[in-house]
Amino acid sequence: MPASPDKLPFTEAIDFFKQKIRLPSSGWTDIWQEQHSHAFIVAGAAHDALVEDLFNAIQKAKWAGGGYDEFKQSFQDIASKYGWAYNGTPGWRSKIIYDTNITQAYNAGREKQMQAVKHLRPYGVYRHTSTEHPRLHHLAWDGLILPLDDPWWDTHSPQNGWGCKCKKYSLSRLEASREWPKNGKTGPDEAPPIEWEERVVGKNGSNPRTVRTPVGIDPGFAYNPGKAWLEPHTVPPLTGYNAALKERGTPWPTGFKPPALPIPTTVPADIVLPASTAPVVAVTDLLDVFGATLDQGVAFTDAAGSTLAISKALFIKGEDKGGDNFKWLAEPDKIDRLRYINLMAMSIIEPDEIWWDWEKDASEPGNWRLKRRYLRAFDIDGSGKFAISVFEWSRAGWSGATTFTTSKLGYFDRQRKGRLVYKK
Template sequence: MAESLERLQFAEAIDFYKGKIRLPSSGWTDIWQQQHSHAFVVAGAAQDALVEDFYNAIRQAKDSGLGYPAFRKQFDEIVAKHGWAYNGTPGWRSKVMYRTNVKQAYHAGRYQQMEAVKHLRPYWRYRHTTFENPRLEHKSWDGKILPADSPWWNTHYPQNAWGCNCKVDSLSRVEAKREWEKLGKTGPDEEPEVEWEERVVGKNGSAPRTVRVPKGIDPGFAYNPGKAWLEPHTVPPLEGYDAVLKERGAAWPTGFTPPAMPKPTRVPASVMLPAGTAPEVAVADFLDVFGASMSEGAAFTDAAGSTLAITKALFQDGNGEFKWLAKPRKAGRLEHINLLAMALIEPDEIWWGWVKDHKEPGRWRLKRRYLRAYQVVDNGEYAVGVFEWGSSGWTGSTVFMASQEAEAAREAYFDNQRMGRLVYSK
């Protein structure tokens, strides 16, 4: 059964996994419970590229139906590629990583399916399916039939622990009545009593802290992954990233209103570099703002808590050549490089989106987009600075609109620059 689940493909489970933001982390508990329904982390994987590779490997194994064996092979390749040091043996670590992600995607997808037919199948039954080394608490819940809207499912919907194989079935009124008659009952079971206990988490990576969890459920699993996915506003802010995931996919979620248009930052025309400024000078000015130089880089932590490497490599292509040498028209954009630096340092908004990698079909890459609106004091022009950061470097643009341009047109242009998920708003 475990292997068939690992290979199982259905749209809701795949959508759940696809909708996650990938976050570097020091430990699995850096984010907590419901936040895992919106974020993909690998304990101890602190680099974007490493997290990207693991995410893509799991997704490819799932999408292809090849399952864990395909991921196990890629796990070793990824570890060797990045020189990643991790806890545990390769077989144990890869199996935990793969099966936990696949099972949570499965359970989240099943929850969405059962919610959709709840009016026809209003009862849910807990099923304990671990026969080797069963958890006694989980075994005591086996066969319990409760209304689908019972609060108990908020904390006890599987997966309820590392390696937990428990499931939930949905039942029609007729099916539920038949089960009750077999057991000499006349209606649903009483909700099992929840006994809470304190546990310490974060010993391996993030700072240790004490959390309160129901007895029988491992720390970090006392939540309903599907409900957290479908109700993003119930998810607390991502610790260390200053963000609540407000948006999934291309459309705003139900009930979410995008932030109001930011008030433009007033800047003098002198903040722009003179026309004809040598590209090397413009780049040196940009790097200097972040404490970097042409010969030495610097680390910069943005408003959402992500650390970026600021080096001259931002302005180079894959061959190490400066981008303006291959495409001279790019050099003209450097006149506005100070506005791009300001957008990165103090953005109005930061958006994260995952886009298909055109160079490597089947892979996805993280894009971070920094937006800031400006108004030039000297002539009243409105401008939007867009600084986009990705694994292949940066792209930047600043678009100016004449002072007589209608307010609605300005707002529409800024709104069109929003993409993916909002992770920071000033």
């Protein structure tokens, strides 16, 4: 028998968890079903830093620490650190978060293994493992044997509800033939008919919705977590984030058509500032676009629903303290970026695309940080040249760059990395 989800001995489950994009959310209905195979959210955790810490806490507790007991303590510490007012008691909420994420990672990892050897083990068997307070529908499916490609598994592959411990295992033709006579069968079962019902979920949250769910399945669980992971391009847009959730590797995945390149925005040549522009003037121009000043910053919500703090502090580094001293930007290798500060502002406010990628945190081994990348293409009027503006933001800091090309947008395409969360 395979190891329990608490052990997670195989890399497929670990890979499933690590590939998830971490999304701030206002409620658990912000994303739905298959989207959870590509996104990590904690209902009500609405800030990047909070979501990052919760994700890293699960990862450390599972693969480098003391399991749930360690996560439970980390959960309480993180909630206190951010003053997070979550719903439910600490023990109940931390258990739900931990168990659901680990169990679904286990199920997705097993699905990948089963699909890899499907030519040798073509059948799947449903196993109901709960002995205390069994769910009658789940109990009725115990022992059901169907081909792994049967559409029934698309909606009924475990986990099938909050706290559900049911399992799905693969069988060879010989193993299946030995099971059928035990149930008076000579071949695979027929998939049970699926009865659908409408349920309203998230009534007291930020994003209530009416959903169609098979009877016996908790709302939000009527999908195959492994299949959604292995077939990412079938995933619908993320509700509340206008996200395409299409992933790019290098090269593009087989059979995946990359998003069309954007049509560059035509801008006047004088949008590029003179090289002699003083740093304080350039910074003031950018802040003014966002409604901020040198004395007062603002919180800006981007096109994907995430928040950035826009203030003069973005341009103060190291020994620059207070005032309007932007001598860091006046350094020879930094001053050139000020010429394109207007393009950078336009890229943040109205990007062609926003990509989210994750990088290892060099200062804290084992942790990961979210990096947002804002891309926009410009046609500099009268010059015959394109300008590609790239703005990257993370908790560790930001970087901005503008590269001029002649007649192609190949540079834009090379900047597409991670997951596309917004496309104009």
